[in-house]
Amino acid sequence: MGTDPRDWVDKYGDSLFRYALVRVRDRTIAEDLVQDTLLAALRQVESFRGDSSERTWLTGILRHKIFDHLRKQFRNVPVQDDDVLSAVDQRGFEAEGEWAGHWAPGSLPTEWGRDPHAIMEQAEFWAAFNECLSLLPRRMASLFVLHVMDGVSANELCNDFGLTPTNLRVTLYRARKQLRDCLEQRWIKKATGK
Amino acid sequence: MTIFKRLHWAVIQAIARRLPPCRAITHLLSESRDRKLSLRERITVRSHLVVCTWCTRFGHQIACLEEALGFAADQPERLVGAETGLADSARDRIRKHLQAGD
Structure with a gap:
């Protein structure tokens, strides 16, 4: 059987909060989602049969809450001004001349470095990565995180967020490119002092 | 730079000028993370990567980003720090709601 619900906040509160925070990028919203999750779990505590750990059960409820929240927040929000975003696409490439479009x-x-595991041992990498994720437009960050971190399929994202496949493809490209550009500035250049 | 190296560099530049620009290749490299590229697209990317160190690095970099995010899926403390947690005020508020059962 699970633990007493009165102990959930102390036992799981912080880890559930971190789980929500990396996905919604807002402390207040993450706190509200943890609260909604624990109250929903309390209402259905009789249905918890102990097939999975209590932590996994609570995380599963939170995962649904996060997805519902992001869907409500971002569904049918107009895509950002194209001129601003196309400037992001152009950044880093030659604008004209015989090498136009090349780096x-x-x-x-x-x-x-060729070994991603060695990179992931570096605290500086994670600090810069978190900073760079925070700098992405909210919807872009959430779509990228849901797709890459939680494996939500492209079809599901298009249907639930009211995006065309082209919108989504461009959004994911911009997320990858902006994160990469940002890490070059905030991690690599800082580490090498250039 | 030796004559051989200059010649080698000139050949690479001549080939690179005839290939789709790096910007187009970065789009295809990004899309290859989400869907299987067509045979034509795969040939375009591979022939470009043979002569372009920068796009090869771009491909490694975006793969690394995604591996890191996958790693952080179960260990979000990597991203936000293990010391990050609920504020005391939120902790108290949630406790009260749980006790009241609402």
């Missing part, structure tokens, strides 16, 4: 000399991607 500009000051923006050449650097070598991050």
Whole structure:
């Protein structure tokens, strides 16, 4: 059987909060989602049969709450001004001349190292990555995180967020490119002092 | 730079000029994370990567980003820090709601 619901806040509150925070990027919303999750769990505590751990059960409820929240928040929100975003697409590439569309000399991607596990051991990488995720437009960050972190399919995202496949493809490209550009500035250049 | 190296560089530049620009390749590299590229697209990307170190690095970088996010899915403390948790006020509020059962 599970623990006494009165102990849930102390036992699971912080880890559920972190789970929500990386996905919604807002402390107040993450706190509200943890509260909604624990109250929903309290109402259905009799249905918890102990097939999974209590933590997994609570995280499953939270995962649904997060998805519902993001869907309500971002469904049919107009895509940002195209001129601003196309500037993001152009950044780092030659604008004209015989090398138009190729990497500009000051923006050449650097070598991050071939072993992702070695990179993930670096606290500086995670700090910069979190900072860079916070700098992405909210909807872009949430779509990228849901797709990559939680494996929500492209079809599901298009249906639930009212996006066309082209909108989604461009949004994911911009998320990847902006994160990469940002990490070059805030992690690599900081580490190498350039 | 030796004559051989200059010649080698000139050949690479000549090939690169005839290939789709890096910007188009970065779009395809991004899309390849979400769908299977067509044979034509795969050939376009591979032939570009043979001569372009920068796009090869871009591909590694976006793969690394996604591996890191996948890693953080179960360990969000990697991203937001293990010391990050509920504020005391939120903790008290949630406790009260749980006790009241509402």
